[in-house]
Amino acid sequence: MSVVRRDHLLFLTELLAERAGQTLAPDRLFVIESRLSPLARREGFASVAALVEAIKGGAEPRLAQAAAEALVDPESSFFRDRAPFAQFRDLILPAMARARSGKPVRVWSAGCGTGQEAYSLAIAAEHAETRTPGMSVELTATDFAEAALEKARAGLYTHFEVQRGLPIRQLVEHFERADDLWRASPRLRTRLRWGRVNHAAELPEIGRFDVVFCRYMLKDFEPGRRIAALQSLARCITPGGVLIMGEGESPLDIGAAFRQPTGARGLFQRVAAEAA
């Protein structure tokens, strides 16, 4: 295995922080070669070093984005950790629908990767709507990575991917066969609005949401960028709305924007701006 040059390592660290907000943890350095090799080959470079030199030269800006996307952890599964999605379907959506008195409940999957979380939310929302007459849920899903968003929009997954977290009855109900792959049903796909958002930069005008799922995306962020990203997220959540994070994640260190209801794991409620 070749060793990544020190100047290339520093350059890639900076690139990843700027494009995705993330740090390259020392124990993840081994992934650089393996993640960038396919990109280097596809683009006709003799080595990862040659690819990095080309990015540094700035000749093709799209290569910088593609490299940053390749370096991000691709871990994703349907209904990851299961409990947050049951809580979303059974408790959060009914409560938000009551609070919104008939208006749509707006939900955002921030850092949706290849779309598994977003489709899980769409399935959960559909079940909740079926049980609660008059409930309406609008779903938005965003990620910084174009390639991941393209896959998410297509809603196409392999046998291995659909078997990670998706119960078989939901696979049969909400997906259809597409040659050797599985495609999310048109009904699910048309529910979702997709967009590109980089949480390491100023957020675009995206509106306000009642429920935001932002799970395991900020865990690898640089500390300063993580706080800024959480503050931006807080501004996009309606008072009384909720932020759902992953195991071991919390926004409570950014100030008084959120509070954690007793016993609610991974769930944080947006405090009204004047109280924050």
Added chain:
Amino acid sequence: MSTCLIVDDSRVIRKVARRILEALDYDVAEAADGVEALAVCNATMPEAVLLDWYMPVMDGLEFLRRLRALPEGEAVTVVVCSSETEIERIGQALAAGADEYVMKPFDTDILHAKIQEAAHFRESRLREAA
């Protein structure tokens, strides 16, 4: 320790599945077809069954129907494991009483998750029936 019965006519699949299930802390029993599997269940009912579909003597779905008809058979978690990937065929396995379905080939993570999912599904079904 929970017991899982692996029912598959392929010795290789049984070996691979045994290794995965033992790593997940299951006490593992094996059978090569539905008739052998029924004999195991009649002697000692396992908590879970990982079940191949196509086998000689008695196939997986026939075994599954007979298992569900046994006095303690309704409580057993059953994961059908097959290379069939058509929705209609998967539906047949679910209608026969499967809790979950694994498409071959599988890996440790998938099998682990599917067995947990199946146990969760079976528990909620038994709760609803009670």
